[in-house]
Amino acid sequence: MGKPLNFRTYSFITICLLGSIGLLQGQKNFNLELVSNFDYAQLVADVWGYVGPDGTEYAIVGTFTGTSFISLKDPSNPEEVLFIPGAQSIWRDMHNWGDYVYAVADRGEDGLLIVDMSNAPDSMPFKFWRPQIELSAEINMLNRCHNLWIDEKGYGYLSGCNLNRGGVLIIDLHSDPWNPTFLSAAADYYSHDNYTRDDIMFSADIVDGFFSIHDVSDRTNPILLNTQTTTSQFTHACWLSDDGRYLFTTDERPNSFVDAYDVTDPLDIKYISSFRPKTTEGLGVIPHNVHYYNGFLVVSWYTDGIVVIDAHRPENMVKVGQYDTWPGAHGGFNGAWGAYPYLPSGLVLGSDRQSGLYVFEPNYVRASYLEGRVTSSVDGQSIPGVEVEILVEVPTNTATNPSGNYKTGSASEGIQEVVFSHPQYHDLSVEVELIRGVITELNVELTPNNLFFLEGTILEESTQSPIQEAIIEFDRTSNPETIERGLTDLSGNFKLLLQPDTLNISFGKWGYSREHLLNFEFLENSFLNIELNKGYSDDFHMDLSWEVSSTTSAGQWQRAIPAGSISEGQIVHPDADVPDDFGKKAFVTGQPIDGNPFSDFPESGSTILLSPVINRSDFDFSPVLSFSYWLFNETNHSDNYFKVYLEGDNGEVLLLEFNETTQGWTRVENLSLFDAMERIGSRIRLRFEVKNSSNNLVVGGLDNLIIEDNFLSTTEHLASSYVWNFYPNPANDHITIVLSNDFLLEKPFVEIFDSGGKRAFKGQIGSRSETFNIGHLPSGIYLINLLTKSGQRVESKQFIIKK
Known part of the structure; x- marks a missing residue:
């Protein structure tokens, strides 16, 4: 058992001084009035609150x-009454059960x-408490x-x-708060944080990029119910609304959001909306921890400080308070x-890494x-992408969605x-009366500038x-850097209202070819008939x-124009895409x-690129894959x-593995x-993974991908009936060749050639x-030829030997 250290008191910064921080940062502090600041001569992590038996409130x-x-x-004069030394760690979190406080360090x-x-x-x-715990023998x-x-x-849940x-470990605290008991371990997804209430545990599984939901009514046997990927796929923290209907999450990545999900039915999770502050949108700010309080969210948002959001309507979250604790960039x-x-x-307590x-x-306003x-x-058509801005001191602009609807506040x-x-x-300015806690509906019409319709059908x-x-x-x-898009409707029709210009237009869809119309002089209403072939290429x-x-x-992975680089005389990144494809x-x-x-x-770490779904029924015979890559x-x-890889409902197959530097694009x-495809079932997708396990420079690229039936023309080889x-x-020690009955009559020969x-x-x-x-053949890429008994080549196919 430890003993309390001597009381220590750190100087606190006055309201006037910290009030100037918001001016330095250029952001408005509102509806959070600073009472005091207790600074430390070291980095700070999380904060928790506790109320003592005598009613004294504490910050931990x-x-x-x-x-x-x-x-x-005296909240205006905070005083440290105990400091318990521990391992040096930038991550430290606390919680309490009754009059017992618990803390962990990473x-x-x-x-x-x-x-106690x-x-x-x-x-x-x-x-x-450092127990010996038995898991998996x-x-x-x-x-x-x-x-x-x-x-x-x-019950405690350790992430x-x-x-x-x-993965989460579950312990019993209520039986003996001073001597916990280990109960069980949940699914072994790495859990960054969790929130548990009413026998349901929500775990923020940051590495997997989702939150998982577990039934913990039997703490000795937690059951995984479902998972849900969050918008930036780096799920850091989560908190449940008081009514248990909504879960709010954060992703610890630049320019990420607070997400809202309807979790009323854990087996049918519904995404509602996302929020991030408009004042620093696009500047790389990162949300950290989210807390739900009486319909509001109190969020620590790193360089944006503490942000208060009205979340009574999760489909339209609005910032209603902020205090920026960080004066830097x-x-x-x-x-x-x-x-x-x-x-x-x-x-409201807040912790700032640098200033304590x-x-x-708070002043919680609706x-x-x-x-x-x-x-x-x-x-009367809906207009997507309309900027809607309420001209108030704190920016609240939003944009209309593809249906022309907007929600703001x-x-x-x-x-x-x-x-x-x-x-x-033409811009439109409207005066409207806004009332706190009330939805004001405002539908407007905008008048086009000099616009014409670009219409058509894609068949x-x-x-x-x-x-x-x-x-x-x-x-x-006039603006080649901006790419604009539209979609066809159920009848394959499209209708776009555009300003006259010279356009470069591409038409396509996964599972079909693409058509390109370059330098199209769009000067008046125009109608285009576009025809696409079935087929997979990109x-x-x-x-x-x-x-x-x-x-x-x-x-x-990112879709981009390749930017070249060289290291020690070797090509690391090619300076262009492959020369024989479009774009x-x-x-x-x-x-x-x-x-x-x-x-x-x-x-x-690794980065994964996953194709849209490939339908096996789109191929009449034997699909083959071609692509260009570099490593x-x-x-x-x-x-x-x-x-x-090729993956499907029934598993996955490793098609190829490359380890050697290519010095540019390779086909x-x-x-x-x-x-x-015969083995992995339906919902087939290609997966390309680049992994760096040695902390050295490992990068790659992909381009000009084609999946097609392996039909051969009679001008190149023999009759297609063979x-x-x-x-x-890939093969290992054996390869099996299967022939049609007509082909068997030829008693053909097989030849295998290496890459040289x-x-x-x-x-x-x-x-x-x-x-x-x-x-007897080593690992590598090989070519297999079939020849008639007279020696005429019928067809060649590529395959891999992997030991």
Whole structure:
């Protein structure tokens, strides 16, 4: 058991001084009045609140070197009454169950700090609980955790510990708060934080980019119910609304949001909306921890300080308060770390990494809501992308969605001016009366500038069937850097209202070809008939909705014009996409800035690029894959790789693995997908993964992808009636060739050539299904030829041998 250290008092910064910080930062502090600030000579992490038996309120602050207990008996003059040294850690979180406070650190071997506050401040005994826990037949000590939660029944939930791969550990505190008991471990997703109430646990699984929901009614046997990916796929924290209907989450990435989800039915999670402050939008600010209090969210938003959001209507969240604790530049991990709005006095606590504890007097005001629809005065069509700005001191602008609808609001009330603007329409200014807590509906019409209609129909060429949700993507000679888009309706029709200009237009959809109309002089109303062929290909000129996920914030796949870089005389990034496809874009990782190959590469981790769904029924025979790629592997370490998978409902197949630096673009031709598609079921997708496991420079790229049936013309080879295939691919020791009955009559020969063109094997096929031993051949890319008994080549296919 530990003993309290001597009382210490740090100087606190006056209201006048901290009030000037907002001026330095250029942001308005409002509806959070500073009461006091307690600074530390070290970095600070999270903050929690506690009320002693005598009614004294306390702030409990995690610091770099330990846990600090601050008496708020006089909130304007906070006083430290206990400091418990611990492992040095920038992550430290606290919670309480009754009169016991618990704390964890994500470094060192503190285990779980337990502090008995029942006689505070006179006596505050503490100890570190480091139990031996058995999991999967192994016994290990609990050394560290990233976070913790304690539910209303006195059960603790430890996130991000050194056990269970960081998945939540459940402990019993209510039976004996001084001597906890380990109960069980939840699913081994790494949990960054969690919130548990009414026997349901919500875990923020940051590495996987989702939150997971668990039934913990039996704490000895937690059951995973569902997962939900958040908007920036880096789920950091979550908090449940008082009625249990909504879950609010944060993603700890630049320019990310607070998300709102309807979790009434854990098996049917519904995304509602997202919020981020307009004052610093696009400046790289990062949300950290979110807390729900009586319909409001109190969020620590790093360099934006403490932000208060009216979340009574999760579909239209509005900022109604802020105090910016950080006077420096926007973006990064400086500033406000934690918040705590639950003290009986109503005071709000905040922790700033650099400047310590803040105590605020909040003024919770309801937002004045403004919602409506914007249409064209010409034809009544909805107008997407209209900027809607309420001209108040704190910016509250938003934009209309594809249906022309908008939702916004303000912390202000009364008569306000609202401006609607769109580059293709005349601005419109309207005065409207806003009332706090009330939805004011305002529908407006905008008058176009000099506009014409670009209309058309997109059909499948062979059947003349309409193609719905086909993409129309174009840029203008007057503004070539801005890409605009439209979609066809259920009948394959599109109608765009545009200013006259010279347009470069592309038409396409995943599963179809693309057509390009360059230097189209759009000077009047025009109608276009476009026909697309069935087929899978992508030169990445258009955005066909590939998905990107990553275990690291740097070096992710991105669709971009490749920027070249060189390191020690070697090409790291090619300076262009492949020369024989349309457009200039490719998917690349680690895109360099100003030629610096190290400007955006992850020191470790992987980034994954996932194609849209491929329908097996679109192929009549044997689909083959071709694509161009490049890889730079600084050390050619075998744990660093570029892998290609085919995945489906029934599993996945590794198609290719590359480890060697390519020195620019390299082409893979006619890789058979036949065997893989037969094994993995439906909802087939391609997955490209670049992984860096050695902390060296590892980057790659992808372009000019084609999936097609392996039909051969009679002008190139023999008659197409000679049908054959082979499996597996990749192969190991054996390969099996399957022939049609007509082809078997030819008694054909098989030849295998290595990548250097040297024949490595020859044999004759005597049965419809013949297996050959190729165990003597090393790993590599090979070409398999079939020849008639007279020696005429029928067809060649590429395959992989992987040992």
